[in-house]
Amino acid sequence: MHETDGKTRRFGLPTATALxxxxxxxxxxxxxxxxxxxxxTVSLLAFGVLTIGAIALxxxxxxxxxxxxxxxxxxxYAREAFGDFAGFLSAWSYWTMTWVxxxxxxxxxxxxxxxxxxxxxxxxxDLALALAMIWLPALANLAGTRxxxxxxxxxxxxxxxxxxxxxxxxxxxxxxxNLGSFNAGDGNWTGxxxxxxxxxxxxxxxxxxxxxxxxxxxxxxxxxxxxSVLGTIGAAVVYLLGxxxxxxxxxxxxxxxxxxxxxxAVNAMFGGEWGGTVIAVCAVISxxxxxxxxxxxxxQAPYAAAKDGLFPAVFAKKRRGVPTAGVLAxxxxxxxxxxxNYTSGVAGVxxxxxxxxxxxxxxxxxxxxxxxxxxxxxxxxxxxxxARFTRDMVLxxxxxxxxxxxxxxxxxxAVYQGVLFLFAGILVYVWMVARRPDASGAVAVSExxxxxxxxxxxxxxxxxxxxx
Numbered sequence: 001m002h003e004t005d006g007k008t009r010r011f012g013l014p015t016a017t018a019l020x021x022x023x024x025x026x027x028x029x030x031x032x033x034x035x036x037x038x039x040x041t042v043s044l045l046a047f048g049v050l051t052i053g054a055i056a057l058x059x060x061x062x063x064x065x066x067x068x069x070x071x072x073x074x075x076x077y078a079r080e081a082f083g084d085f086a087g088f089l090s091a092w093s094y095w096t097m098t099w100v101x102x103x104x105x106x107x108x109x110x111x112x113x114x115x116x117x118x119x120x121x122x123x124x125x126d127l128a129l130a131l132a133m134i135w136l137p138a139l140a141n142l143a144g145t146r147x148x149x150x151x152x153x154x155x156x157x158x159x160x161x162x163x164x165x166x167x168x169x170x171x172x173x174x175x176x177x178n179l180g181s182f183n184a185g186d187g188n189w190t191g192x193x194x195x196x197x198x199x200x201x202x203x204x205x206x207x208x209x210x211x212x213x214x215x216x217x218x219x220x221x222x223x224x225x226x227x228s229v230l231g232t233i234g235a236a237v238v239y240l241l242g243x244x245x246x247x248x249x250x251x252x253x254x255x256x257x258x259x260x261x262x263x264x265a266v267n268a269m270f271g272g273e274w275g276g277t278v279i280a281v282c283a284v285i286s287x288x289x290x291x292x293x294x295x296x297x298x299x300q301a302p303y304a305a306a307k308d309g310l311f312p313a314v315f316a317k318k319r320r321g322v323p324t325a326g327v328l329a330x331x332x333x334x335x336x337x338x339x340x341n342y343t344s345g346v347a348g349v350x351x352x353x354x355x356x357x358x359x360x361x362x363x364x365x366x367x368x369x370x371x372x373x374x375x376x377x378x379x380x381x382x383x384x385x386x387a388r389f390t391r392d393m394v395l396x397x398x399x400x401x402x403x404x405x406x407x408x409x410x411x412x413x414a415v416y417q418g419v420l421f422l423f424a425g426i427l428v429y430v431w432m433v434a435r436r437p438d439a440s441g442a443v444a445v446s447e448x449x450x451x452x453x454x455x456x457x458x459x460x461x462x463x464x465x466x467x468x
Contacts, residue, residue, distance in 0.1 A: 010218045010321075013227055015149040016210045018156040019293050020058075020231025023206030025159065025238060026290040027108045030283050032203065032239070033246035033261040036196045040184030043196035044244060050197060051236040053402030054204035057365060058232045060372050060399040061211040062225020063392060067375065069224070071215030072304025073208050074364030081371035084310060085429065091305040092425035093363035094212075098298035099330040100357045102291055103337040106133040109287040115260075115280035127342040131335055137292040138331040141299070144320030148296050155289025162282045163238045166266060170245025173269045180252030201409040203239060205361045207232050208368070209293060212300045216321060299326025301364075309436045310429065352417060359418025362406040369400035 011019065036043035061073065068076045074094060079087025110126050110133070121129075140147045183189040210227040214220040217227070246265045250258065258264050262282075266275030299315075303323035306316035314325040337353060373396045376389060407415065 011149055011213065011216055011223075012218050013223045013230075015153055016213075016217045016223055016227035017230045017234070018152045019149075019213065019296075020206060020209045020227055021160065021234045022152050022156040022289045023209040023293040023297065024204055024231065024235040025156075025163075025286060026105055026206075027112065027283050027287045028203065029163070029239065029242065029286070030112075030260070030262050030279060032200070033243045033250075033265075034255055034258040035199050036243070037180075037247070037252065037255045037258075037261075038184060039192040039196040040181050041179050041247065042183050042189050042192045043200070044240065044247070046193050046196040046200055047203075047236075047240055047243065049193075050200055050204065050402075051232075051240070053398060053405065054207050054232050054236070055229060056395050056398035057204075057369070057402055058207050058228035059225065059395050060369055061208055061228050063395075064368060064372055064375075065211050065214050065224040066221045069214050069220035070304065071213060071300050073211035073214060073300070074368045075301050075304045077371040078364070078367040079308065081374045082367070084308070084433065086367055087308070088305060088310045088429045088432075089422060089425065090364045090367050091301040091310065092428065093360045093422055094301045095298065095330075096421060096425075097357045097360035098294055098301075099333045100337060100353050100360075102134060102294055102298065102330060102334040103130075103341070104354045104357070105287050105291050105294070106130040106334065106338055107341060109133045109284055109291075112280045112283040112287070115276055116284070123342055127339065130338045130342070133288065133291060134331055134334050134338065137288065137295045138327055140292055141295045141322050141327045142319075142324060144322060146320075148292065148322065151292045152289060155285055155292060159282055159286040159289060160234070160238060162278070163242055163262075166262060166269075167238065167241035167245045169269060170242075170249050170265060174245070174248035176248070178249065178251050178255075179247055184252070197405070198409040198411075201406050202358060202361065204232065204235070206290075206293075208364065209297060212297050295327055295330060296322070298330035299323040302326045302329070310432050312432075355414045356418045356421050358410045358414040359407065360422070362403055362410065363422065365403035365406065366400065369396055369403050372396040373400065 036046070039046075064077045065073070068080060070076050072091070075087050075091040078090040107130055110121070110130050113129060114121055137151070140151045183192045185192040185195065207228060210217060210224045210231070214224050217223050242262070246255065246261045249265045249268045250261060254264065255261055260276055260279065263276035263279045266278055267273060269275075299322065302311045302315040303318070303326055305311040306313055312325075315323060315329070317323065317325060373393070376393050376396065410418070
């Protein structure tokens with residue numbers, strides 16, 4: 001990070017990369033090997049395919065940020081390409097995903113704390129601990145981008161190094177007999193590939209983190225794309241090598257029933273029963289780091305939308321480089337959801353809301369990939385080198401296919417409930433647009449932003465954003 005003014009600091013490439021990697025790697029990695037073990041080693045192939053799709057999406061975000069190096073990422077791209085309504089849907093969907101995910105991460109973190117303490121705890125104690133996990137990262141965010149970056153760098157290193165250590169050392173204990181068959185399922189291997197991919201699909205949610213915070217990244221035209229790709233590759237290395245190490249060190253029949261695969265792997269490598277404690281510490285650090293990054297993400301989409309009059313104006317105010325209202329709103333909503341989880345006694349409410357996030361995460365991705373296709377097709381083709389146009393179009397279509405696969409992998413229930421929640425936001429959109437100064441008795445739908453990358457164009461003029 002470097003100093004930009006007397007009050008705030010912007011993220012350099014290392015911190016932006018840590019933000020991407022830290023947001024991608026949450027607590028789920030510690031259960032992934034056991035989750036996909038029933039399908040056999042074909043799940044490693046699924047991981048490889050998904051990694052290619054995630055890198056394509058990261059490259060698309062980098063190219064889009066070259067055109068629009070502003071905070072808001074997917075929201076900005078959708079609005080510039082398709083207008084206010086598409087931009088609002090992207091921001092609304094992304095915002096929903098972030099604060100619900102924060103509640104889910106906090107609840108998951110409590111489970112790993114129980115592994116460390118060796119007791120089941122109490123409902124009141126668990127609630128207090130979960131709320132602390134939500135509010136401590138929120139306080140770090142409120143302290144400014146300097147603290148956000150510091151916490152993200154430290155937490156990413158503290159979780160990346162131990163996981164990579166297990167992955168690398170695991171190769172020395174690798175036993176091919178532990179792997180099991182390539183296709184351990186009942187059907188053919190393609191069915192196993194698809195089934196494993198459906199579980200792994202959301203492992204790369206967070207690839208957009210640098211693009212979402214482009215306004216806080218130094219030299220975003222260059223660094224957002226680099227951070228997105230480097231962070232995705234870094235997460236992929238941990239995912240692939242870690243899963244392979246667990247597959248090779250824990251017998252397949254035991255791994256299928258494991259509730260702590262990385263702990264079992266550490267115990268198999270070094271003996272004893274201390275592996276669970278080590279991995280639990282890594283998991284808690286990983287979740288706290290992810291909460292720190294996702295708390296910042298939860299404020300960015302509302303901030304960008306508020307600047308355009310599509311969210312309440314209070315979300316557009318920054319202090320120490322951070323949209324404070326967005327951070328507080330996300331923390332409060334995540335806290336309310338956490339309280340409901342521990343006190344309501346209504347079965348399934350929390351699970352339903354978490355299920356909604358699996359669809360909500362995909363809407364901004366689809367719109368961003370579609371926006372890139374739109375910009376390429378509507379740009380001045382004579383100013384685009386054919387090879388570059390072909391490369392960018394292939395990447396954009398690949399990113400769209402990856403995002404569409406995410407939607408399919410979410411399942412019928414997630415898509416159904418997610419669409420209902422997405423449509424509920426339409427009333428918010430109507431209310432905000434109708435109250436804008438340019439509304440005259442009817443809902444006004446404005447053209448895409450007149451300010452593109454710091455330049456101005458007449459309102460109503462066709463966008464030239466697609467020019468290279």
